[in-house]
Amino acid sequence: MQRPRIALASVAAARALDDDLPPLEAALREAGAEVVIADWDDPAFDWRGVDLALLRSTWDYAERLPGFLAWAERVATQTRLLNPPDVLRWNTDKHYLADLERAGVAIVPSTFVEPGMDAKAALDAFLAGTDANEFVVKPSVGAGSRDAQRHGRVDCTRAIAHIARLLDAGRSVLLQPYLERVDEHGETALIHFDGVFSHAIRKGPLLRRGDGPTDALFAAEDITPRVASTDERELATRALAAIPFAGPLAYARVDLIHDADGAPRLLELELAEPSLFFAHAAGSARRFADTLLARIAAPA
Template identity: 70%
Template structure:
């Protein structure tokens, strides 16, 4: 096995969509780190050729989860997978939000409906518990806002039909209040390398009223740089400290939105294949390359 060559792991459908790859390739070239861009499901690859396999844009895993996790297990036996297999298993299913909440991390209230459960009764219980104007239905295994939709309370029947479609496909359903401050403030995504804060971006609201779920690989995003508040940095650190695996992780992205009291809370903790938005922060790709160099060393 090469002592230095790394694999940047993507998917065929994502190669031309991953805006992080060009600046990352340039930073790795500058650092003298040999690398290949490879598809996770390429059966011809010998993963033992690589010192590291770094997940970047394996964005089709949500509809192929079992196949993806089987691949991750095989790859982790042949090379060093980053982030590691146990993190990937935990983070690819949003049930992890319950773990964060139980650890005391401020999170968006999250309720799950499992296949075989009475979706109508559980949605009614959820609506009774939360006095919000709108709510979100999404799969517990999902990315890029695919199969996620925003509903008004009066659209309960449409939301139930959406949930049943997911449940009939064997997918768990996540119900969350729609925190409408996101419409004006957007999301804040805080990116960390080796446990250290690198940069943050603002992501505009993705779920627009009256629009159905995106059919694309991911919903279109409006991204701008953002300086996070001290309260956002604290919540992000709380979330990273609650991860029950060996840390620091090579990369982590904490997505926050503000609730009705203007307090930040975790919407998602992205540890598997997050966009890292190198183009929106000077030196970010170089910082990531240095983190990789430390792992190689």
């Protein structure tokens, strides 16, 4: 019987930074698969020659989104792509948070500012609706905390300039109150394979007071294992159930932080190219490898 061939999609600038690639490659080979790591933007790679293409560290997609989504649509006609293009198109723009909120998922309160709107007027309206001392400005299409920054309401000059810079570049902007519990509790990221909870990690707070946006491919992260609480797991389950596509998805990461009352709130739902933190959960890489092989064996 021929060994299934799986392509792990990355990009040249990210390969050496992706801690998930070595354990996943090893787990897939141990499970009987042939594995190749390919740059998503390599025009010479033949995606028709693999049984499954898996997005891993395509971490430059936010700067090249139209081309990336066109690539995903094309590859999905040549092989099985995970996650599929319709999911990627929805999830790579944080306007999806509004969809989840309408579906009853408790999200971090989110306000969108669109190109053509006045930065100061939009920020004034946002601040009038929140009592938070600090807030976050980020692009609606972005990854790795790039172009995201924490601001204080006392002096909004930098925040207005930040919003205006993004709007002037034709980018939608997301405004969120900074939930201060994250400074102590951090984020909880819950990883699911085929809709089943696998493991969780704690991510330390990323946006430091006074720091500007990172210039790196992604902001440096402080990661440790975490036992997810019952209410965190319940919110993650509700968020996955609210995804407007047939499921379950092969992989999903649900990022949560806690509000002033200690209740979890969805910060982001990562369905495109999230880190899955195999090093912090024994057996997780093999569980994911088995999920992928089962997908290949199942009818398309």
